[in-house]
Amino acid sequence: MGIYYENYGFSTIFGTLYVKPKVYNNMSKDIRIKKGLNINLVGAAEQTTSKAVLSNVYAINLDDFHGITPKMLVKQGAEIKAGEALFYNKNREDMMFVSPVSGELVEINRGARRRILTLKILADKEQETVAHKKIDVEKVSKEELKAYLLNGGCWPFIKQRPYDIIADPDANPKAIFISGYTTAPLAANADYILKGKEAELQAAVNALGKLTPGKVHVSVGKSSASTLSVLQGVELHRISGPHPAGLVGTQINKLDPINKGETVWTVSPQDLIIIGELLLTGKFNPERTVALAGSSVKAPKYYTTKIGTEISTFLYGSGVNSDNFRVINGDVLTGSKSKPDGHLGYYNNTVTAIPEGDDYEFFGWNKPIFNKISATRALTFSWLQPNKKYDLDTNTNGEHRAFVVTGMYEKVFPMDIYPLQLLKACMVQDLDEMEQLGLYEVAPEDFALTEFICVSKQPHQKIIREGLDLLHKEIG
């Protein structure tokens, strides 16, 4: 614990009035986030789990692996086992991406310039899984462990910051962060989906602990009895506060912010289970508990299913209550647009269905609004009932404009970063500014909330994604 006085040099005249001792308490285990906004929506998944109908066809969407150039290892029509590599990363030949099921690779869907978009696998009735030899995490070297995860298809679950991409196995991360605190709207509750998975989680964090000279930070809700809170060998943090308190980026910023040249890895807890199971059994098990939520779902609840499964296999199990709805692979803030016959994303454990908002609203810009969420009180009345649940649709509620309003994003953006200025730096592609204003510390998801409240309806996440890609390309 140290006391640290801000020193602004020439800008001291602008800082003097505000200089106050800041206590940087790295030792503290609790974080309380004040800035943010909880988006309470109708249709939260009830905490009961059903088994989804088995899917005939499983698909891998290559967009899930941002920045990866795939090189196919099997040809169309080939028979593969579950856990067998489908393709590898062109820039990193030992990084394997494996099939979630055994069956026949029936379709390689290509787009412009023959870029692979999706791979479809027709599942066998009898599932067969590749069995790797088991390893003892305690005994193997760091390099052997990395090779095992890379070959076993679990490496893609480890993401890195900066750039929000699959981790570079050569990097030496200063810490690894796992957030088990769920604040995103309608997202799968981490406490619930991790129940009974102590062994897998412990095996996974043991392995991760070996990959970093620093700490493995694990966070849970303030009074949560999450399985994560009993793990050994990790730094446990109790988090409270509104969204985005549960986002790993917020927690990194508060606990151990990323500096230029540093790397931090992040893993989402549901993927820890798959990593743990590979280490314990030698088998890649793509099974996961998925929350089906949203106001268009009749009976929102949890389903156990596999990565790549067709969404309709559980969506229609719960029933839908309209024709005109949108299926989102992920939560409403960060997910990607899908369809009932789309497939569960590689990293997703939430599928949301909400009404499409493709209709006009008479005088929607000046009449008082009671049925939508707003961060202002400009004849919008969501401030009256902060806990009310809303049924939001996908309408933009206005047109795209230049940035006009200031000071609003800061109210929902808890990091020590100027969000508007960083967005503008990304838009004008000013690499120096992007670096100096903290682009290394953020991922697109960190800007989902500012995008939600944006009066100018700017695509914040896209701007940040493009900024990260540019910075990655130019600076590497």
Next chain:
Amino acid sequence: MSDKRLTFKKRLHIIKHHYRGKKMAPAFNAFHTFLFTPDETTHNGSHVRAADDLKRTMNTVILALVPVLLFSMFNAGYQHYSAINGFPENFSLLEHFLTWDNFWIGIVKVLPLVVVSYGVGLLVEFIFAVIKGHEVEEGYLVTGMLVPLIMPIDTPLWMLAVAVVFGVVIAKEVFGGTGMNILNPALTIRAFLFFAYPTWMSGDKVWVHGAKEGVTQAGSADAISGETILGYLAQGNEAAYQAKYSLSDMFFGFIPGSVGETSTFLILIGGLFLIFSKIASWRIMVSAVIGSLAMGLIFNGIVDAGWIPEYSKFYGLMQFDFWKHLIVGGLAFGIVYMATDPVTGSQTNRGKWFYGFFIGFISVMIRVFNPGYPEGVFLAILLMNVFAPTIDHYVIRGNVKRRMKRLKNAVVLPTDSSAAAKELKAETV
């Protein structure tokens, strides 16, 4: 909810698709989106969006201006008739102020200013939108309302039209439209008129309707005067204004001045509404008030210390009680509605404190030291508009330096594949 509206909605939808990609599309869309928020949906990124858009934001500011506009229409008549017949002995709001006669002067003199301001300004916006192929943006909705409220009542309409064209084109469109401008367009329009036609913008003849035309006082051959309180003070004629206006007149706004600037009371209510609705920055408002009080106190202190002789031309305004600066002239109006413009003001929360403070400080300073025209709010805000990016720059450098310092203290680990890591490994093996 009838079928009629449904067909109306559908018909507009069809026309929208008819115009899509054509030159006149922005013009049609401006009317269409005025009636209906569009059927646009999100794509990727955040699939749900908050209820507010820029139109709603601008509309909130207009709502905060409506009471001021209505008051100003009555006050136009009240000042006019009082200048002719003398101020009423026992003032009653209903009998002397909220009368049809007064309101009629407002309709004849104030409403045309509003109509010309919106008409000319929106025409320029539409032309630019069609030529440049972008949507008509909402910025002018507020500017168009502010402009008539900061004009002297007798401003000729052609003059206003010329100034609006100048202001919208030079202050806004050449920079790229709403959100891109450096100077506040409404104040640029005001500044243009001030420097181009000073006789119509200052002096003792422009603040009350009829004074410029030489309307005479009842039962006398003397022309009516429309001197403002600041004008009297600048002449060192304190007794003259005290005889005419009480403190409550100043606060509630029964005094001459630019059309909408007089009622500090209604401006205060508008300001509180804007702060409550989270549309305008309270930081700017509070710091601007502090800044103006600080400058006023300094001047009062100079007078109290006896550093300035009574015959000095600055004495009248310098000895004016520091807090009274807030209830005369355009200071309150400028602080609440103009300084808080998010596009031209400071964009960082910390910067807003400095930006607001200097607006208040410099406003009172110019007010006292400008012999020709005892008012400085619009000049102070324009000046600070220019400095706002500089203030932000230093505030943001503070954040960058903090990040740099963190980097300096950080131990950056070598990558596993780098030479350093291999060396390290060799040593440990």
